Amino acid sequence: MKVAQELRTGNVVVVDKAPLVIQKADYNKSGRNAAVMKFKFRNLLTGTNSEGVYKTDEKFEDIVLETKEVSYSYESGDMYVFMDEEYNQYELSKEDIEGVLKYLEEQMPCEVTFYEGKPISVTPPVKVVREVIYTEPAVRGDTSGKIMKPARLPSGYEVQVPAFVEIGEKIEIDTRTDEYVSRVK
């Protein structure tokens, strides 16, 4: 069993007897509200998509499937190609890897999950380092980290960073929560 907060893109869970692969996992928390996870699922038996919103401590039965270490290689039409150490290639659709796209870059190490021999999803590394390609100018003197602002990554995805982060700086991001972790010198 895993709690919702531990689940990540690429994991497979059983809900109402159906195996669902998590295509996207978003973590949200604020104020007194319960922290919640919003998942986008694909049913591995029927192929249908669904969404679900859960408290982070909700327990799920997870299925351990075959996985393989790979790295992202290239985009080919509508498909994304990943390669293992033996140069075997695995193609996945944009929908299959929706939750990973924001961090995807060439040679990024990932883990491909297989269901009945077929690649079904990709899990990114827990932490990634990405360059900030745009953000509003830093606020002078604010080193508290309390004031946050959006910062754009090369993929176009925006992540909230402390006000002191500047364009061109590299930041570490936790891919489980999409949260800024630290600046990387």
Add this chain to the structure above:
Amino acid sequence: MNFLRSVDLFCRVIDNFGDVGVCWRLARQLAVEENLQVRLYLDDLASLYRIVPEPDQSVQLVKWGDDLVYTESADLVIEAFACDLPDQVIEAMKERDRPPVWIDLEYLTAEDWALSCHAIPSVHPSTGLQKTLFFPGFVEKSGGLLRENDLVLRRDSFQSDVLAQNKWRKAHNLPEFDENFIDLSFFSYKTAPIEVFFNELSEYSRDIRVFYPVLDGFGVEKRGQLTIYRVPFFSQSDYDYLLWTCDANFVRGEDSFVRAGFAAKPMIWNIYVQENDAHLVKMRAFLDLYRAAFLPKVWEGLAESFYLWNLEGEIKKGFWKSFLDNLPVLTQGARLWADGICSQDALVTKLLEWGKNNNILIKKDKL
């Protein structure tokens, strides 16, 4: 499809009166305005009696303790603020021929992520029941705000009738309306910079009266231009009249904050403090919406007042003077804000409409 006749609402009182206040409002509106059978399960009835001394019989109150016996689920089960339903409630829900609609009513927030998570029916992983998180909010796409059908009518009638206001004030040992005074209602957490604020008020150019509901230590205190009336807590319904009769309101938490918005008077919000300053993110999201109602020339000062009242920034002497000076202009903005939120469907309407649109909830009497 469920034909909706009955509602069970579960609430654990964490602290203070906000959670129980919200749940009582919701329960009562479902019972009185929607004519549903409502049971309100509370682990702390005393907190309810503090703000609703004599609850009417429209809602069946049930003490939620270890000895709770729950055998039959209602058509709609509302779990307020992720209070975790007892196992026997879950079992009773599973045993129904048609599962009930299970709603997790969350805290109010203006943050965008709440809109993206609002009202998405989700199959509960361990029970197979469908559970839906419902997020109240200030915009159309949110779950809305708890508002009684007759609230605007009652507010406008009261605010346009000085005699009615004076009658109400007299009944609560408050001084009569006098245009020479600025009247403020005051309800805050102890974290707010209260003494600095009172000292500033005492040196203002006009007389100020602060109506300060407290649990004990009642009495009147005079400090320069300021007179503080420490008065007993108001009932939930009387608190609205206090907000409506004052020139501005200092409020806290969730329920009084929402009611102050409906009051169409300037307000300052003392938000419930959370770890990692999560409350400031929440307040900023609210201010991003609130800003639209106010003229730019007064907005910056008003927003700064919110931050200072929540201990973000350094209060400079004379700061509160501009807030008091600007009350007439701020009142125009507060009216605009109130008109905006009152023009939207209220939470109960949205909840029932959502159920109908998702083919999971239809009131039997609407068939």
